[in-house]
Amino acid sequence: MRLTLPTPGLRLALLAEGARLLGIYCVTALTGYVFWRVGAPLPWMIGPLVAAAAMSMSGITLRIPVKTRPFGQIVIATSVGFFFTPHAVEAALDSLPILLGSAVMTAILGYATSVLLARFTGLDRISAFLASVPNGPVEMANLAHHYGRDPGPIAFAQTLRITAIVVFVPIVIYMIHGQFERPTSFEPAPFRPLALVLVACVGYFAARVGKLVRLSNPYFLGPLAFSAALTAFDVPLAHYPVPMLWGAQVLLGTWLGATFRRELLERAGQLVLVLFLTTILFIAVCTIGAASLALVVDMPWESLVLGSAPGGVTEMALTASVLGQDVALITAFHLIRIFLIMPNIPWVIARIHKAHPEKGT
Template sequence: MADRNAALPAAFGAAAALIRLVAIYALCACSGWLCARMGLPLPWMIGPLLTTAAMALSGMLPKALPVRTRPFGQAVVASTVGLSFTTEALHVVIATLPLLVGMATMTAVLALGLSVMQARIARVRLSRMALATFPVAPVEAAIIAESCGIPPAPVVMAQTLRIAAIVVTVPLLLYAIDGRPDALLPVRVADAGHPALLAVVVLLAASGGQIFRRLGWANPHFLGPLTLTAIVTASGIALPHYPPPVLAAAQILLGAWLGSTFQTHLFRGAWHEMVVSLIGTVLLLALTSGGALILARLSGLNWETAILGTAPGGVTEMALTAQYLRQDVALVTAAHVVRIFLLMPLARPLIRLLDRHDRADAT
């Protein structure tokens, strides 16, 4: 009897937490719908991101939303992006591979150069600021920080701030310059097709994430579904897209989780560093955009595609932006995937080298 009575408060607590979570996502869906009605770019991601960020910073959301919701959003977006890797698109990506490597290298060099200036202004270790500025995922940055004895919280906050700022800024800027797309759908979608074929897309997305996670790859729930879906599509097999509500739900989950990570305790004692990081993000975006314009002029690449391909944002977010703005999704995604494969193996030894340099200067 006592065990049963003790279990009741726990059950009520779990039910209350679930109801609260559903209410938060419902509010995020409303904010996404409102942004869509206002004609804003990428509404189903930006709306929830701004909503949960405001809730977190005001204290209404004392902890981040469950991270286990992010893989679903990534898998849906990645498998959708994989559908754009047709045989023709794959040939274009292979032909432009040297350009993609150049774009990735340019972004990395600019980020490292800017981190030197930021470290001096913020008066923090160069290794810490370089890790906060280097265009890698926040989770991978936290792992590297812990292995090098660097406090992970400010690094994660700076990385998240960078991605969130670029997710909001880049679509709005391109939207203002180029005008709104012809349709208000979040992406161009095809007919749903036969349910069995849609089940194949779901299977590829789910199995791809699990395979890459077991292999220990970075960002497995994006790269796995993307790889498997792209292989099938590039082989000439036509697969249907998800219905628009499914893709919108994936964006809501991604945007809501990203905004919820802006927890006030991460800012304590690091406001000056965060301000420097935000200013550095703006400068980095300006520098990469300027470099992208030069590369576009020299190579004949579309300038909007070049800016999205060099932007120091996350691959998931930039792929979504490319889809919404009707840019070359395959090329933008390939540019960010190339950057991941180039930078992830280099990030850890580079930060450790800078850390040894910092320690030598301190002595």
């Protein structure tokens, strides 16, 4: 069997594409370093996000491959699982009523936001619902396609909300609380190459299994389930070196920032403004609700705010780790919300369609 080699033209194109991506990641990583040096919260994600968004909004075509995001998710998810010690799991189970109440509150506020969005933008009610209820951009865009809606505005709305939370929530908590201690699970660990390769391979395999069984967000939930289960049973695992965690954040931040394309904003017009305003309102009301809940339950307000924030589980778990909060508890908040919302989307959409058939929903 003869091995077909790439043609010189194809090799040149691949080299040019590789050089282009390397240049983009050098710029975003350098921005992350600058943010880190000045003491910004979540610097290795917010810095690349801001840099990529600025380049994209200025008209530079970034074209970040979608497949880069799962690699960042796998590294972060596996590391987040290391926080699920037996004590942390027991504490999360003891707080289950609070977790459920927070999930219900966020879901109801998301639905209320969708009503406002539909009223002021002209979006049909189903599209507005998919754009407003917290979940991952990819998952909700896929649901939009399934229900015959344009996935573009929905993916943009979900990404905008996650981005706003990643940027604003850590800054607000920093301003109120001040500097946090570094989380011990992200401290430098001994470099053991073979053990590290094994963890990486098993994490990737867990992600593929998650995709096979159609988990929502398989590249996060699969590796998370793997590392959390082993950690909960006190099975020792090799930890990723801190530079790898920084690199994973650069991948995620660059991908998020690149989704803010100039042509989309120009074409969407008023929709973007209303999306931004309703997103800020949604985040503010969730934050106020969570902070108010801290007055009546025995839980730090920072944990309640991060747990109730309508962000993605990947980004919020990472934010919790950087802010020195209980990562297992914050992750549990968002997992409960995912498993509360996702199974109920079909019947909610059916009710919306029945209630508003005359509006094309």
